[in-house]
Amino acid sequence: TQLLEQSPQFLSIQEGENLTVYCNSSSVFSSLQWYRQEPGEGPVLLVTVVTGGEVKKLKRLTFQFGDARKDSSLHITAAQPGDTGLYLCAGWAISSGSARQLTFGSGTQLTVLP
């Protein structure tokens, strides 16, 4: 069982559409991060959210951390083909067994068609 569940697993949309990717857990996280990964490359950090309810914007990307710090969402406005990639959420869970490791979600593969 994944500590962080992402949905949807796959998403294929047309250029210009909006989309939201979700990252959910039953555990509380001290912080959550979102990464984007392209084929043949390692994940690249997009943002870190720390405070429950926090909202951060990065151009057309909006990230939100849930009030209870158990979930997060990534919203992309007017998607472009360059947004195509594997989106990963990751965080440090507040539990003794996994506090030292950065745990990743299952990933959302986004394809934006021109």
Added chain:
Amino acid sequence: ETGVTQSPTHLIKTRGQQVTLRCSSQSGHNTVSWYQQALGQGPQFIFQYYREEENGRGNFPPRFSGLQFPNYSSELNVNALELDDSALYLCASSLDRRGYTFGSGTRLTVV
């Protein structure tokens, strides 16, 4: 500043063999974490090294082992390779667990 460098980029091994993967951490970083990533999936935590000592381990068998050197570079060793070990192996360095920087990974294929 240099980023995280992993070598080799690709590797093909036979079942039962042993493999060593290498990682040079970003300048100034003292923590290295290793992850295994299957195609289209999220990375799975293998273990982490902080100042040359193992500082956390995921659900991987003992045949996965590692080292961190005084210059904070690191090695991942896998003994008795199995077909399911085929994956992208990622190394990430950080300073005191903040701001992970990932390398491009080593693609291991076990045949």
